[in-house]
Amino acid sequence: FRLEFNQREVCLSFCVCFSSTAWASYMTNSPTVIVMIGLPARGKTYMSKKLTRYLNWIGVPTKVFNLGVYRREAVRAYKSYDFFRHDNEEAMKIRKQCALVALQDVKEYLMEEGGQIAVFDATNTTRERRDLIQAFVKEYSFKVFFVESVCDDPDVIAANILEVKVSSPDYPEKHRERVMEDFLKRIECYKVTYQPLDPDDYDMDLSFIKVINVGQRFLVNRVQDYIQSKIVYYLMNIHVHSHSIYLSRHGESNHNVEGRIGGDAELSPRGKQFARALQEFIGEHKLSDLKVWTSQLRRTIQTAEELGVPYEQWKILNEIDAGVCEEMTYQMIQETFPEEFALRDQDKYHYRYPGGESYQDLVQRLEPVIMELERQGNVLVICHQAVMRCLLAYFLDKGAEDLPYMKCPLHTVLKLTPVAYGCKVEMFYLNVEAVNTHRDRPLPPGCKPRELQLEGEEPREKTHC
Structure with a gap:
């Protein structure tokens, strides 16, 4: 069946927790190839990178295969838009060969390297190219899901060219006017042979989503499994409007001072001082349109109350549940539950406290928060150490190995501003x-430990032997 949406009013929640070995296989019972479609400067790479980051964050191994990278390896020196003319036979052969090489890498990733989803990031604007991909996925019994980005807004296209293409390796001179002129001619080359997906006839049996004018409208056709529904859900929630996300832990609590984890302690005197400092910070940065979210625990609520602005309490922002270890110090845990203490050190991300949660559980719990952060304007999230690590890992594309050890100090605000293909971080x-x-x-x-200092992202420790 087909669904068509005119607004971003869909808000669903998929929040299921499984063991580390079962989670990814539950989500994808067979490997999937996501195939991007669209003219240049339509945000395909932006969506590819965001979607890949999201899928990896929820525990599904995903990798982008950008055809532009393969083309630049095959043709070292880009000269002009003439390379993309449909009547340039030599260039057409090179471009097809690049696609075949990329698809072989997709096969190796999905069949030999443990990947579950491969994102084939290219224009794929002709039925001939898409039929080639269809034959490839059928040969190896992969599933395929198409994502077409359609945009006819000249302002959006121009902004995309200036923001992303000016810094492309294709244009080392970075001359704005010449880049714009050449790239617009490149787009015209693709328009000559562009065949959009046809949901009413030729492509009616394909599984796909059309994203029209950066999310003003969506057309969804024949979603066939759980992972495809999650892809659709995610793409319907992201937007490209400028906004910033502020992450802060609550002020120092009495439990923090005592070295205890969990619980529902109140703020210490220094924690209350931080709450007042946070109020001044918001005033100095003139964040009048700021939304404020907290957990339902007292230390975040007391921090927010000092701000003098409305705030929303989210139960799913509560700190990780330490189960039988709640309100204990790490020394007490080591003495009382030595085996549990050692197990957590061996695999902190997947370890689940007896009667409590793991970081993996917490990531699944926080998925609706990520969706809302993608939909919203400026938001301040006052949360907890483990929660902040999970949120930060999503925006900075950190994996399960690094996530539980990301540094999120008390009395520090992180400002995250999404940019073209990543996230700018200010501390x-x-x-x-x-x-x-x-x-x-x-x-x-x-x-021995080796520290990496903050340069555009949070510090994290490495090791060297």
């Missing part, structure tokens, strides 16, 4: 002292 320390609640990654014997 603000509000000059209120607090205890350090971070536990470093356990080091293998003979290894």
Whole structure:
């Protein structure tokens, strides 16, 4: 069946938790190839990268295969739009060969490297090319889902060219006017042979979503499984409007001072001082349109109350549930549950507290928050250490190995601003002292810690032996 949407009013929630070995296989009972379609400068690479980041975050191994990278390896020096003319036979052969090489890499990733989803990021604007891809996925029993980006808004197209294409390796001189002129001619070359997906006839049996004018409208056709429904859900929630997300832990709590985890403690005197400093921070940055979200635990609510603005309480923003270890210090846990303490150090992401949660559980719990953050304008999220790590890992594309050890200090605000293919990070320390609640990654014997300082993203520790 086919669904058509005119507004971003769909809000569903898929939030299921499985063991680490079962989760990805449950989501994808066979590997899937996501095939992007659309003229140049329609946001295909933007969507590819965001979708890949999201799928990896929820635990589905995903990788982008960008055909432009293969083309630049085959043809080192880009000269002009003439390379993309449909009557340039030599160039057409090169472009087809690049597609075949990329598809072979897709096969290796899905069949030999443990991948579950491959995103084939190219224009794929002709039925001939899409039929070639269909034959490929059929040969190896992969599933296929098409994502077509359609945009006829000249302002959006021009903004995309200036934001992304000016810095492309195709244009080392980065001359704005010449880049714009050449790239618009490149688009015209593709228009000559462009065959959009036809849901009423030729392509009626394909599984796909059309994203029209950066999300003003959607057309969804024959969604066949759970992972495809999640892809549709995600693409219907992202937007390209400029906004910033502010992440902050609550002010220092009495439990923080005592070294205890979990619980529902109140703010310490320094925690209350931070709440007042946070109010000043919001005023100084003139964040009048800011939405504020908290958990339902007292330490985040008390922090928000000092701001003097409305705030929303989200139960799913509560700190990770430590189960039988709630309100204990790490020393108490080590003495009382030595085996559990050791198991958590061995695999902190997947380890689940007895009667509590794992980081993997927490990621699944927080998925609706990510969807809302993608839909909203400026938001301040006052949360907890484990929660902030999970949210930050999504925006900075960090994997399960690094996520539980990301540094999220108290009394510090992180400003995240989505940019073309990533996220700009700014850190603000509000000059209120607090205890350090971070536990470093356990080091293998003979290894020493090495710190990587914050340069556009949060610091995290590496090891060298």
